[in-house]
Amino acid sequence: TQLLEQSPQFLSIQEGENLTVYCNSSSVFSSLQWYRQEPGEGPVLLVTVVTGGEVKKLKRLTFQFGDARKDSSLHITAAQPGDTGLYLCAGRGGSNYKLTFGKGTLLTVNP
């Protein structure tokens, strides 16, 4: 069974601060996705990383896939209240079409 450990579980910061969310596993994933979910809504895909060492940027969000494809991070620069939400990482291993989700990071950005 593939497991994804996501940390921190809860994060409350002030507007303008930077933060990093981590996703770690002992398993290798063929791809890893990051989602953001707001209360009462479904997860929205932010990015998919496929190649070990890959870095993708989405405005103030930077996503990195570890060289060994076992871990990933999400860094947010100058967080804004609109960034508030549940951030989920999800990995797919090999030919397995199922996604393994991390437990999520509940981010609150206070104005």
Next chain:
Amino acid sequence: GAVVSQHPSRVICKSGTSVKIECRSLDFQATTMFWYRQFPKQSLMLMATSNEGSKATYEQGVEKDKFLINHASLTLSTLTVASAHPEDSSFYICSASGLAGAHTDTQYFGPGTRLTVL
């Protein structure tokens, strides 16, 4: 593109009632659809995977006679919660994957259905 809808968005029912939730891929054909359950402030838990025209594959611990899944077409899957009880109250989310986007195996999520069983 890659829009997935769910209906209803919210349902409140009495204990013992069966509830059907629909999941539709609006602009692509979904070869595979997934059903998840989510408790407040927690992550998604996969319940079952369904492929069009075949029986669903249920995750360990999920009762197939309780959560009936039908994937009759490439754009529609339904989840029926049979004889719902208060402990079935939860947020149910579907996702669909198929021939959409740059990654053909990307899962696109619906907006979820909030089920409350009284």
